[in-house]
Amino acid sequence: MACGGPNRRLECGEDEEEAEEDKETFTVFEGKPEELGKFLDEHKPSDPAWNTENKEWVSVHNPLEDRDLRDLDKALDMWEDLVSNRRVTPKKIEEIALATKFTGGKWMIFKHRRIIDETWKRMAEATVAGKLGCSAKVSTTYASDTNKRNREIDQHLICVFTKNFADKDDVWRVEKALRSMGITDTLKYKPNIYTHFKLYLGNEYKIKPSLYTSK
Template structure:
């Protein structure tokens, strides 16, 4: 999945997930005109197709050529930073910029009863080049062990941009989401925060979302 970065466990804004297993994806790799069939066959609300318990369905912007950063170097720098006991949001940003690990995502939560139509809209806009570099949605499967997903039927959609420091691009995507009808509070989280486990209540007291958007009437 373009610009998403390494797969290091499910990412939820409200709670920490200690699952260190790599994420699994079903990714659209066809022609734009084939997207509708792919979405119909891989609805996030329906576990029937998901016999391999894939955690995410993803699509990419075919016009985007975002490359991954040097994640090994990023984690080496993170270990040094942790050992120094001088962890701050600014220092994490410095690691991200130094290793080009700058991708991030706007996060959208939707109930299972409306997730398919919401995801279809986001996926189509992404493949059409109207949003960011890629997008993904959490799936449903019979042996789902994600407590949030299973108990309250909530799905997460991540809409990615390539560089959280490029505020013009980040807020361009936010504006596009608003134009599509999203009116709830949206939060943007750098992927490097997810990789370094910067969740709500983290011991460094770092706010886990970098940007917050509130809809204006």
């Protein structure tokens, strides 16, 4: 029902090479929909007791969505050409994403530890039921309090993924679904390719790290 490490099930549009490269570790729901409740009860993001291997994320997938493979090497090569020619713009990045099927992205939701379990349960159930995007993940609490990520951290991140950040209808459909589920926070949407191109806040190209914002 669950797995982790490089051989985990991939995120929307994620290829095996990237999964090995990013070194993130996951516990993934691989069971039948009727088994989801038990899985969520046994892998609550706020509870370090089950997480003896210090997995960073718990994730679920929409069984109605097919996974596609993207060409990470080609995307990075095209990015290097773009940078060398000093033509870095959001439009050019979108062209690379579409050419290499590197189109996944995610709405990001931050929640305090005291309410993360219930919020995640609703997001996970809706994802597996096909009511949100192609997958979702939540950051965990580590069992080892010697790990720097577990020291006094009381906030968790939920990522709700869509397959194509250029498909605005689908991106905003998911946003609307999140709002209908009671999410009232300011939400930001980030293409996965931005992370691989290291387009963080204050980057030298003055590209906003979030493509869409919902308030």
